Amino acid sequence: MSIAIKTPYEIEKMRIAGKLAADVLEMIEAHVKVGVTTAELDRICADYTAEHNALSAPLNYGADNNGDGGFPKSICTSVNHVVCHGIPSEQTLQDGDIVNIDITVKISFDDPDTAESEKTYFHGDTSKMFLIGDVTPENRRLCRITQESLYAAIKKVKPGNTFADIGTTIQKYIKKAGRYGIVKDFCGHGIGTVFHEEPQILHYKNADNRKMKAGMIFTIEPMINLGKGGTVLDKDDGWTAYTVDGKNSAQWEHTILVTDTGCEILTLRSEEKDIKRIMHN
Ligand code: MF3
Ligand code: CO
Ligand code: CO
8 A cells, every 4th residue: 555645635725724723722721721521521621523524533533334342432531641642531630740732533524415424524633732830841852852842843844754764753853852752663654544544653773664755644653651651541431541650641642744844733732833734955
């Protein structure tokens, strides 16, 4: 299988999906504070997404043919030592917590009378860390260097560079920052009318020498731990991934389009003032 080159039509729709995903993250910020439950954040994001004529892609994602085992909520909320795929619950956010909120929306542009099974959905996928109240310097730094490693990787996205350049850049950046663990059990991914498609984007040194080409769209979403890089899956829910040693983890994610001269960040937020949406790398 090869890596899709999106058509101008598909790119236009992916821009809209990416913008909505970024808008959800901007919208939820005011609600992310001490005492709120992650289930409340899930409901607010799901409602906002529905009001914008889109669906939350995580809901029931990965279900089997009987409709069982899919992700049970509309967003992922990963608090402290949860690496990713945390399930919104009655857990309240506490002073000092760090929480990743990961939003994936999907939008159909088909006629409303199109049968559900015939609809095509375009996906936008993005996440960021929220710092709750008084966060320790160690945790603040973890969040910051993880975000910076994402930006360092985005600066390598241009035609002719390889996918290995992304992982190598992240690993170099993190190694220079100190003794952190890079998560290897989860990766970024191609994205389009399918939520997770080729290629897998590894966030560590690797030998994927395939070249990036204009029109490819994929996520970069490094997960960095204060301790070891290993993860363990929750035995009961089958989704929640914890750090193996119980230390905290951070993650940031953008959906990126490769352009002729560099890339375009489809999920850029207005708070990212120092980062250009269109980069000539
Ligand atoms: N948004 C996640 C990603 O970045 C995937 C979540 S899948 C879910 O790829 F089922 F856990 F929601
Ligand atoms: Co993703
Ligand atoms: Co995501």
